[in-house]
Amino acid sequence: MIFIRLVNYALAAYIFLMAVAVGVHFTITPLYAGIATDYPVWNVFNWFLAAAYALTLAVNVRVKILETGGKEYASNMRRYLEVNVKFWASILLFILFYWNWFGSWNWVGQPGYGGDLQMWSFINPPFVLLGIATGMQVWRDGART
Numbered sequence: 001m002i003f004i005r006l007v008n009y010a011l012a013a014y015i016f017l018m019a020v021a022v023g024v025h026f027t028i029t030p031l032y033a034g035i036a037t038d039y040p041v042w043n044v045f046n047w048f049l050a051a052a053y054a055l056t057l058a059v060n061v062r063v064k065i066l067e068t069g070g071k072e073y074a075s076n077m078r079r080y081l082e083v084n085v086k087f088w089a090s091i092l093l094f095i096l097f098y099w100n101w102f103g104s105w106n107w108v109g110q111p112g113y114g115g116d117l118q119m120w121s122f123i124n125p126p127f128v129l130l131g132i133a134t135g136m137q138v139w140r141d142g143a144r145t
Contacts, residue, residue, distance in 0.1 A: 012136070015134055053094050063083055064083055068083075
């Protein structure tokens, strides 16, 4: 039981801290955008983000599966919206993140395609909100186990 609680806390901390780190780094990127053209920090950071996006999706899919069958879920509109918005936002951001990230790898046979830099402006800011909300939810759920 204590092991599960520690795993939940570690998972919550990782998702929460990655969301905060994305928000901070996304905000300061314009300060060095004129100096670096290939964004070396983001190239490393995206590997950690890939795990955070996958974990966020897994958590929200699990919550959706567990909550869907309960009577409280069906009668509580706030909980219904909370679960569904996080679930569908997780799916959308997961697909967009991996699509754009894989596109930035410059695959052989796709000359000149390096992912869309403007797409990150539509992917990362919503993840900050989703990651913080999901991290806090997992932290609270970990305290109840």
